[in-house]
Amino acid sequence: MAPKKREDLKQEDVLQAVVIADSFNVRFCPITEKKPRVLLPVANIPMLDYTLEFLSSSGVQEIFVFCSHLSDQIRTHIRNSKWNESSSSCVVTPVLSEGCRSMGDALREIDAKSLIRSDFVLIYGDTLANIKLQNIVEEHKKRREKDKNSLMTMVFKKAPPGHHTRCKEEEVVMAVENTTNRVVHYRKIGNQKRLEFPVEVLLDHQDVDIRYDLLDCQISICSPQVPQIFTDDFDYQTRDDFVKGILINEEIMGNTIYVNVVKNEYAARISNLQMYDAISKDIISRWVFPLTPDSNINNRENSLSCGRHNVYLSKDVTLARGCILEENVIVGGGSSIGSNTVISQSVIGNNCKIGENVKIMGSYIWNDAVIEDNTVITKAILCDSVHLYKGTTVQPGSVLSWNVKVGPDITLPECVKLTSEPIDDGFGDDLPEADQVTETSPDFGSRGKAYIFKAASDSDDEEELELVHDMWGLNIQSEDEDDISSIASNETDDLSDGSLPPDDYRMFYSEVIDTLRRAREENISTDNMILEVNSLK
Amino acid sequence: MEFQPVIMAAGRGSRMTDLTAKCPKALLPIGNMPMIWYPVNMLEKAGFEEAIIVVLESCQAEIQKALVEICQVKMRLDFVGISEDNLGTADSLRNLKDKIKTDILVVSCDLVTDVSLHQLANVHRKYDSSLTLLLSPLPSQYVDIPTPGVKSRKRPEKDFVGFDDKGDRVLFMASEADLEDTFTMRKSVLKKHPFINIKSGLTDCHLYVMKKWIIDYLADSQDKTSVKGELVPYLIKKQFAKPKKPEKELLTTNVSIISEEVKPDIFSFSSEDEIITQIREMSTWIDHKGDMKECYHGDRIRCYAYVQNNGFCVRANTISAYNESNKQVGSECLVAEGVTIGEKVSIKRSIIGKHCSIGDKCKIANSLIMDYVTVSESCNIQGSIICANSHIGENVS
Numbered sequence: 001m002a003p004k005k006r007e008d009l010k011q012e013d014v015l016q017a018v019v020i021a022d023s024f025n026v027r028f029c030p031i032t033e034k035k036p037r038v039l040l041p042v043a044n045i046p047m048l049d050y051t052l053e054f055l056s057s058s059g060v061q062e063i064f065v066f067c068s069h070l071s072d073q074i075r076t077h078i079r080n081s082k083w084n085e086s087s088s089s090c091v092v093t094p095v096l097s098e099g100c101r102s103m104g105d106a107l108r109e110i111d112a113k114s115l116i117r118s119d120f121v122l123i124y125g126d127t128l129a130n131i132k133l134q135n136i137v138e139e140h141k142k143r144r145e146k147d148k149n150s151l152m153t154m155v156f157k158k159a160p161p162g163h164h165t166r167c168k169e170e171e172v173v174m175a176v177e178n179t180t181n182r183v184v185h186y187r188k189i190g191n192q193k194r195l196e197f198p199v200e201v202l203l204d205h206q207d208v209d210i211r212y213d214l215l216d217c218q219i220s221i222c223s224p225q226v227p228q229i230f231t232d233d234f235d236y237q238t239r240d241d242f243v244k245g246i247l248i249n250e251e252i253m254g255n256t257i258y259v260n261v262v263k264n265e266y267a268a269r270i271s272n273l274q275m276y277d278a279i280s281k282d283i284i285s286r287w288v289f290p291l292t293p294d295s296n297i298n299n300r301e302n303s304l305s306c307g308r309h310n311v312y313l314s315k316d317v318t319l320a321r322g323c324i325l326e327e328n329v330i331v332g333g334g335s336s337i338g339s340n341t342v343i344s345q346s347v348i349g350n351n352c353k354i355g356e357n358v359k360i361m362g363s364y365i366w367n368d369a370v371i372e373d374n375t376v377i378t379k380a381i382l383c384d385s386v387h388l389y390k391g392t393t394v395q396p397g398s399v400l401s402w403n404v405k406v407g408p409d410i411t412l413p414e415c416v417k418l419t420s421e422p423i424d425d426g427f428g429d430d431l432p433e434a435d436q437v438t439e440t441s442p443d444f445g446s447r448g449k450a451y452i453f454k455a456a457s458d459s460d461d462e463e464e465l466e467l468v469h470d471m472w473g474l475n476i477q478s479e480d481e482d483d484i485s486s487i488a489s490n491e492t493d494d495l496s497d498g499s500l501p502p503d504d505y506r507m508f509y510s511e512v513i514d515t516l517r518r519a520r521e522e523n524i525s526t527d528n529m530i531l532e533v534n535s536l537k
Numbered sequence: 538m539e540f541q542p543v544i545m546a547a548g549r550g551s552r553m554t555d556l557t558a559k560c561p562k563a564l565l566p567i568g569n570m571p572m573i574w575y576p577v578n579m580l581e582k583a584g585f586e587e588a589i590i591v592v593l594e595s596c597q598a599e600i601q602k603a604l605v606e607i608c609q610v611k612m613r614l615d616f617v618g619i620s621e622d623n624l625g626t627a628d629s630l631r632n633l634k635d636k637i638k639t640d641i642l643v644v645s646c647d648l649v650t651d652v653s654l655h656q657l658a659n660v661h662r663k664y665d666s667s668l669t670l671l672l673s674p675l676p677s678q679y680v681d682i683p684t685p686g687v688k689s690r691k692r693p694e695k696d697f698v699g700f701d702d703k704g705d706r707v708l709f710m711a712s713e714a715d716l717e718d719t720f721t722m723r724k725s726v727l728k729k730h731p732f733i734n735i736k737s738g739l740t741d742c743h744l745y746v747m748k749k750w751i752i753d754y755l756a757d758s759q760d761k762t763s764v765k766g767e768l769v770p771y772l773i774k775k776q777f778a779k780p781k782k783p784e785k786e787l788l789t790t791n792v793s794i795i796s797e798e799v800k801p802d803i804f805s806f807s808s809e810d811e812i813i814t815q816i817r818e819m820s821t822w823i824d825h826k827g828d829m830k831e832c833y834h835g836d837r838i839r840c841y842a843y844v845q846n847n848g849f850c851v852r853a854n855t856i857s858a859y860n861e862s863n864k865q866v867g868s869e870c871l872v873a874e875g876v877t878i879g880e881k882v883s884i885k886r887s888i889i890g891k892h893c894s895i896g897d898k899c900k901i902a903n904s905l906i907m908d909y910v911t912v913s914e915s916c917n918i919q920g921s922i923i924c925a926n927s928h929i930g931e932n933v934s
Contacts, residue, residue, distance in 0.1 A: 161728045173727065178734060189724065196719040202697050203713070206738050210699070210722065213731030
């Protein structure tokens with residue numbers, strides 16, 4: 001917080017980092033209406049703390065936290081954290097910008113304020129990693145000495161398809177030059193079944209790897225030119241835009257992008273609820289060491305202790321007789337658990353009250369929740385101060401936002417998102433793509449206080465919404481089967497693959513059959529028929 | 538006997554017609570030995586005792602004589618003559634169907650290499666592969682050397698070969714000419730093999746180890762004529778196709794089925810021994826990491842390749858390659874018997890055939906001179922091939 005004094009240290013090559021503390025999307029709605037995503041607890045610690053801890057432990061000395069949505073909460077959080085103490089090893093500066101809509105905007109802002117002096121680390125505020133960044137930065141700098149135009153090193157983690165921290169939304173396929181790790185082609189996969197690559201990829205490079213086994217950690221080491229390029233080109237909104245743009249203009253500008261693949265270390269980004277689930281489990285099972293629940297990274301008074309089967313308990317937890325904590329469980333400080341309650345694969349926050357005969361499986365319950373007797377919760381997220389009355393059942397895939405009250409004796413449908421107050425407009429400015437339509441419905445029990453949260457379907461981005469609904473709990477499984485069937489039907493066209501895709505054939509035939517049938521019913525003349533069939537081609 | 542070697546020597550040398558007008562391609566001399574001697578010798582060294590040689594009917598006797606009498610090959614050679622009009626390599630294999638009892642090793646007569654065949658066979662055995670290829674890095678000097686005879690030849694076309702992460706299995710093969718602007722990959726293939734390494738500096742040496750069922754398949758489907766051009770790409774592509782499920786349920790009754798021609802699928806040929814399948818299921822060995830799928834993901838056709846990293850390998854199928862192979866074989870100069878060389882002649886990196894006479898003060902460099910050539914005085918011959926029975930006048934350069 002004292003840039004003047006730091007000025008002298010500049011010569012010593014201070015490593016800087018820019019943390020984008022906003023996701024610019026609505027994956028975590030409705031939870032993110034009240035709290036920015038980076039402050040949501042993962043294993044009872046806000047995500048941002050993990051990111052900052054990771055950065056400072058890898059030698060970053062100056063961090064700019066860029067926040068837009070609910071930025072004052074982030075600022076307060078940083079002010080009250082250990083980073084603001086004099087013993088802190090790095091300086092964390094919040095940068096506020098309300099109008100900022102994308103990562104591109106953020107970098108433009110940074111360029112305008114000219115905060116960056118040398119190579120810096122660009123990272124999202126919801127990233128968890130234990131990578132040794134020093135080596136990667138070193139490598140990047142060496143490469144820069146040789147080639148001034150190497151703009152960026154993207155960090156990827158090796159994760160074969162089927163790896164549980166692979167995010168279905170962000171699957172990436174790249175062509176990388178084998179010897180130099182230079183990126184020659186980069187694309188997102190989305191729902192395509194066939195991927196086309198330009199031939200130049202092969203013609204211009206002797207030895208190219210096509211890589212689909214990488215997980216994008218969204219960590220990148222950028223050269224100081226990067227913010228300038230963002231300023232110059234207003235089209236660049238995200239890093240993907242940037243990478244694509246750079247690769248397309250490669251011949252003109254001569255700029256290059258490299259990758260660094262980490263194998264044994266951990267890195268992942270909590271970009272949606274599925275990832276939240278996967279990464280929480282990884283933290284509990286200590287894959288992200290030294291970032292574990294008991295490592296006490298944000299200096300809280302009530303630290304956790306780790307027991308067998310990865311059961312983490314705070315000191316002042318009250319456990320009634322006969323309650324069973326199976327495995328991979330965290331129970332935060334001040335919580336109490338009633339007798340005959342079974343909890344497994346779950347995180348319980350601070351000051352929760354859990355009654356008797358409760359079953360909690362694979363769920364995340366944040367602070368101050370009250371769960372009364374005989375409730376069952378599977379695979380759900382319950383935010384702060386949720387109250388479940390007696391005999392309530394929460395089925396997989398549900399999200400209960402702040403202060404929701406449900407029950408008694410109610411079974412919620414699967415994959416339901418509840419908020420505690422009907423939301424009109426007024427929130428929509430910030431996140432325009434999802435209008436919130438809420439309606440009171442009676443089926444949340446006599447004492448219930450909940451409204452179904454729906455993202456409106458008139459959004460222009462259909463696919464994205466689809467994903468939001470599928471996101472939590474239900475895996476996206478359908479694509480695999482389609483794939484096989486398309487291959488089987490492809491059998492007929494042997495080597496000459498260039499003809500119509502099989503779906504078109506099928507469409508055509510069914511269309512023709514329909515037409516013929518109609519012709520027979522309505523006695524259409526043959527000439528007209530021929531004309532009609534020809535027009536279908 | 539594990540493999541039956543088949544040497545394909547029925548090529549006409551269409552890429553070097555200047556040289557093959559008089560002499561069959563298989564008998565063109567490389568380092569004063571007929572070309573076909575090299576693959577035969579390779580097989581002999583590897584311990585094969587017999588081989589099938591596919592030749593054109595018209596030159597069968599000539600080749601037989603050359604191999605047995607002149608080169609004194611001790612292997613049992615079984616010559617199969619094919620008629621002139623039936624030239625495709627796959628067609629030749631089809632004709633051999635009755636002779637083939639085991640897996641086969643197909644080798645082209647123009648391959649000059651010192652690769653040890655057991656390494657290729659090991660790859661074949663290790664993965665129980667359907668088709669194993671020998672690939673070799675394209676020597677770089679080979680692209681630039683001027684071609685004797687014809688000027689401004691096109692660069693040899695690049696083949697792109699995609700390997701899996703271990704570098705053995707061939708997942709993708711395409712040549713530069715076949716690709717237009719883009720090349721496609723199926724997502725399902727990427728799922729199985731998330732790491733594909735595509736190399737472009739490799740040439741196919743036309744040395745294949747094939748399972749016997751491939752020949753059966755060839756015999757059945759008449760449309761494939763060339764091994765390299767059609768069969769190999771087809772097999773590589775079919776690796777990822779799923780066998781068709783037998784369509785038992787008939788379509789709705791109001792659609793009349795005229796006659797459904799049952800075309801035997803390639804997968805019906807590739808059926809495996811039950812025991813082998815069982816062994817694989819019980820074994821813990823697996824060829825991939827990252828998921829819990831069965832070994833090879835249940836692919837029935839699998840193509841692998843052995844990449845020769847050091848050593849020497851040339852296919853003498855074009856004039857430049859032919860010239861190069863000659864130079865590689867005779868590392869310096871090679872002068873055969875019965876040659877008379879005049880005074881003050883300098884010969885560098887050249888091969889001179891039998892009974893040549895070379896006049897005084899000639900300079901010969903980087904050239905190949907075949908048998909019975911007369912070179913008169915003060916000639917300067919550089920980087921050329923001079924065919925048999927030629928006469929070169931004085932002071933020619």
